[in-house]
Amino acid sequence: xxxxxxxxxxxxxxxxxxxxxxxxxxxxxxxxxxxxxxxxxxxxxxxxxxxxxxxxxxxxxxxxxxxxxxxxxxxxxxxxxxxxxxxxxxxxxxxxxxxxxxxxxxxxxxxxxxxxxxxxxxxxxxxxxxxxxxxxxxxxxxxxxxxxxxxxxxxxxxxxxxxxxxxxxxxxxxxxxxxxxxxxxxxxxxxxxxxxxxxxxxxxxxxxxxxxxxxxxxxxxxxxxxxxxxxxxxxxxxxxxxxxxxxxxxxxxxxxxxxxxxxxxxxxxxxxxxxxxxxxxxxxxxxxxxxxxxxxxxxxxxxxxxxxxxxxxxxxxxxxxxxxxxxxxxxxxxxxxx
Amino acid sequence: xxxxxxxxxxxxxxxxxxxxxxxxxxxxxxxxxxxxxxxxxxxxxxxxxxxxxxxxxxxxxxxxxxxxxxxxxxxxxxxxxxxxxxxxxxxxxxxxxxxxxxxxxxxxxxxxxxxxxxxxxxxxxxxxxxxxxxxxxxxxxxxxxxxxxxxxxxxxxxxxxxxxxxxxxxxxxxxxxxxxxxxxxxxxxxxxxxxxxxxxxxxxxxxxxxxxxxxxxxxxxxxxxxxxxxxxxxxxxxxxxxxxxxxxxxxxxxxxxxxxxxxxxxxxxxxxxxxxxxxxxxxxxxxxxxxxxxxxxxxxxxxxxxxxxxxxxxxxxxxxxxxxxxxxxxxxxxxxxxxxxxxxxxxxxxxxxxxxxxxxxxxxxxxxxxxxxxxxxxxxxxxxxxxxxxxxxxxxxxxxx
Numbered sequence: 001x002x003x004x005x006x007x008x009x010x011x012x013x014x015x016x017x018x019x020x021x022x023x024x025x026x027x028x029x030x031x032x033x034x035x036x037x038x039x040x041x042x043x044x045x046x047x048x049x050x051x052x053x054x055x056x057x058x059x060x061x062x063x064x065x066x067x068x069x070x071x072x073x074x075x076x077x078x079x080x081x082x083x084x085x086x087x088x089x090x091x092x093x094x095x096x097x098x099x100x101x102x103x104x105x106x107x108x109x110x111x112x113x114x115x116x117x118x119x120x121x122x123x124x125x126x127x128x129x130x131x132x133x134x135x136x137x138x139x140x141x142x143x144x145x146x147x148x149x150x151x152x153x154x155x156x157x158x159x160x161x162x163x164x165x166x167x168x169x170x171x172x173x174x175x176x177x178x179x180x181x182x183x184x185x186x187x188x189x190x191x192x193x194x195x196x197x198x199x200x201x202x203x204x205x206x207x208x209x210x211x212x213x214x215x216x217x218x219x220x221x222x223x224x225x226x227x228x229x230x231x232x233x234x235x236x237x238x239x240x241x242x243x244x245x246x247x248x249x250x251x252x253x254x255x256x257x258x259x260x261x262x263x264x265x266x267x268x269x270x271x272x273x274x275x276x277x278x279x280x281x282x283x284x285x286x287x288x289x290x291x292x293x294x295x296x297x298x299x300x301x302x303x304x305x306x307x308x309x310x311x312x313x314x315x316x317x318x319x320x321x322x323x324x325x326x327x328x329x330x331x332x333x334x335x336x337x338x
Numbered sequence: 339x340x341x342x343x344x345x346x347x348x349x350x351x352x353x354x355x356x357x358x359x360x361x362x363x364x365x366x367x368x369x370x371x372x373x374x375x376x377x378x379x380x381x382x383x384x385x386x387x388x389x390x391x392x393x394x395x396x397x398x399x400x401x402x403x404x405x406x407x408x409x410x411x412x413x414x415x416x417x418x419x420x421x422x423x424x425x426x427x428x429x430x431x432x433x434x435x436x437x438x439x440x441x442x443x444x445x446x447x448x449x450x451x452x453x454x455x456x457x458x459x460x461x462x463x464x465x466x467x468x469x470x471x472x473x474x475x476x477x478x479x480x481x482x483x484x485x486x487x488x489x490x491x492x493x494x495x496x497x498x499x500x501x502x503x504x505x506x507x508x509x510x511x512x513x514x515x516x517x518x519x520x521x522x523x524x525x526x527x528x529x530x531x532x533x534x535x536x537x538x539x540x541x542x543x544x545x546x547x548x549x550x551x552x553x554x555x556x557x558x559x560x561x562x563x564x565x566x567x568x569x570x571x572x573x574x575x576x577x578x579x580x581x582x583x584x585x586x587x588x589x590x591x592x593x594x595x596x597x598x599x600x601x602x603x604x605x606x607x608x609x610x611x612x613x614x615x616x617x618x619x620x621x622x623x624x625x626x627x628x629x630x631x632x633x634x635x636x637x638x639x640x641x642x643x644x645x646x647x648x649x650x651x652x653x654x655x656x657x658x659x660x661x662x663x664x665x666x667x668x669x670x671x672x673x674x675x676x677x678x679x680x681x682x683x684x685x686x687x688x689x690x691x692x693x694x695x696x697x698x699x700x701x702x703x704x705x706x707x708x709x710x711x712x713x714x715x716x717x718x719x720x721x722x723x724x725x726x727x728x729x730x731x732x733x734x735x736x737x738x739x
Binding site: 084085086087088089092093108109111112113114115134142143144145146148151152156157159160161164170171172173174175176180183184187188189191230231232 | 392394395396397398403409410411412413420421490494498513514592593594595597603604605682683684685687691695696698699700701702704
């Protein structure tokens with residue numbers, strides 16, 4: 001299985017050299033009739049398949065929104081599950097059109113990986129999950145602990161910084177996939193499992209006895225998670241970027257999955273611009289005039305998607321917090337859609 | 339309806355075969371030239387395309403990234419390493435971990451393999467059946483499954499550090515691995531090592547002398563009491579004169595884990611166990627085939643000289659069998675080394691895990707890193723093959739073949 005992962009990486013590395021340089025991602029997708037979207041291997045709330053193979057989650061909704069904007073059909077997507085370690089190579093090689101896989105935006109990833117982040121779908125931070133029986137109340141009490149972490153993540157580097165900065169010793173055991181990491185933590189190989197806080201809540205649902213585990217209060221890093229596209233195609237970059245802003249903007253305007261058809265008849269100038277009855281904003285992106293209507297119909301606005309996948313409507317039950325709209329005390333903010 | 343005359347059979351295929359078969363001739367030369375040109379064109383296309391794509395995505399090609407800080411830690415390292423070291427050091431750490439698990443795995447695989455083969459050929463019914471069962475069971479289960487079995491079913495079932503199994507309060511076995519007292523060199527360390535080395539060299543010299551005496555004049559010299567005396571006596575003398583060579587730092591449970599002492603991490607143990615037992619099953623069959631390939635008469639001749647079964651095997655059968663065993667044995671060694679990359683499944687920090695995994699994902703330099711990693715595995719394999727060929731050459735020379 002792991003050898004296959006090496007083979008995949010290898011094939012992708014070769015693919016990187018074989019694929020023809022292309023700046024026409026949108027055209028390629030239309031010709032193919034399908035959006036290729038890189039997601040996680042199963043992270044509840046963000047991207048996870050159900051027993052029928054339907055993918056759901058906040059990250060999945062971004063891809064569904066893009067597919068809806070292009071095809072007016074949110075099912076024309078091929079989901080490619082990727083480990084943290086293989087995700088960037090898959091994007092670089094053209095295997096996927098967009099990577100929407102709880103990926104932290106950092107400077108080096110934005111530059112040297114040959115890819116661009118298009119925005120922030122979820123403001124997260126790194127935390128620690130421990131067993132209650134250890135009676136640990138703070139991350140600062142974790143000196144000499146064994147820590148399980150998924151390899152190829154910013155988490156791995158933050159961990160090194162945090163323990164070094166606080167003069168604490170630790171032992172790191174890095175696994176290739178989230179499942180292996182959680183399994184090792186559960187078996188007692190590690191005292192601590194560290195990851196983004198949202199992921200800790202999601203993974204806690206998977207362990208045998210969720211109530212026996214607790215997330216420590218410290219959040220040791222900023223983890224803005226967002227979708228990524230390849231360098232070199234500005235139009236595609238714009239489409240993915242504005243798809244997210246369309247969802248956030250729809251929430252600001254009060255467009256919801258239910259009322260979007262009615263709102264399309266609205267007289268308000270800003271709503272008219274958004275739904276395409278005034279101007280041609282969608283066409284400027286290379287899409288259609290009703291692109292935002294399509295998106296909201298398919299996945300709802302940002303708030304709806306959030307509550308359905310990770311918020312009060314889900315098992316995770318995470319509060320909006322930083323991910324609330326700027327006008328309601330959070331920092332989610334869409335530039336003007338005009 | 340007239341029947342068309344039958345066309346003569348096409349000459350192209352045989353001619354192509356002749357040309358590629360290396361026969362001299364004008365057409366062969368042209369074909370080979372075309373082949374080389376096509377090869378050159380394909381490689382040029384690959385390189386040019388890669389460069390164009392990398393430029394389009396603004397990825398910096400080259401090996402400059404190796405000097406950057408890694409920024410992540412590794413659970414097992416044979417050399418001092420911290421997150422502020424560059425990627426080159428990560429590479430060395432990973433490579434050493436791969437070599438460590440390979441060398442130790444090869445050692446145990448060979449040992450277990452030979453024992454199982456001899457067991458399977460043994461006249462003892464029970465031993466033969468157990469050995470046969472071992473081979474059939476281990477050989478037919480996927481390796482990754484076995485690694486996960488050792489790691490998740492066996493080692494993870496050990497108690498946590500606070501309830502670890504301890505021996506004399508100095509050796510602790512828990513799900514964090516085996517913690518043992520760590521030797522720390524003292525003033526008497528160097529004389530002690532010298533004494534041990536001198537004793538061993540002297541013992542070997544004595545043994546060779548005795549052997550030559552046996553062959554030349556037929557006198558049997560009893561060597562082992564002298565050898566044993568030297569190997570025990572000399573180091574003991576050194577301790578008496580220069581003081582104790584080492585003291586031991588005993589591990590103590592502090593906080594979550596043991597502080598002090600040396601530790602074998604469970605990932606290493608699981609991987610070594612799985613690799614050596616798995617490869618041993620194949621080696622056992624190779625050795626068995628090698629031994630069976632030696633004519634039965636050799637065994638009977640040995641017995642009729644009055645030699646015991648063990649001596650017949652050691653002195654007559656196995657040296658002849660080695661010529662048959664060696665090439666497939668080399669293959670198994672190479673397989674073991676390459677299979678060690680499955681380490682990634684259980685979080686053992688081998689080359690593929692830390693370099694072709696973490697480093698690749700952090701830097702995005704896929705082509706460079708995969709290239710380096712492939713080169714390293716190729717080099718390890720070639721060196722292993724070379725060593726084995728040299729050994730084979732020595733065997734055939736010593737046997738006059």
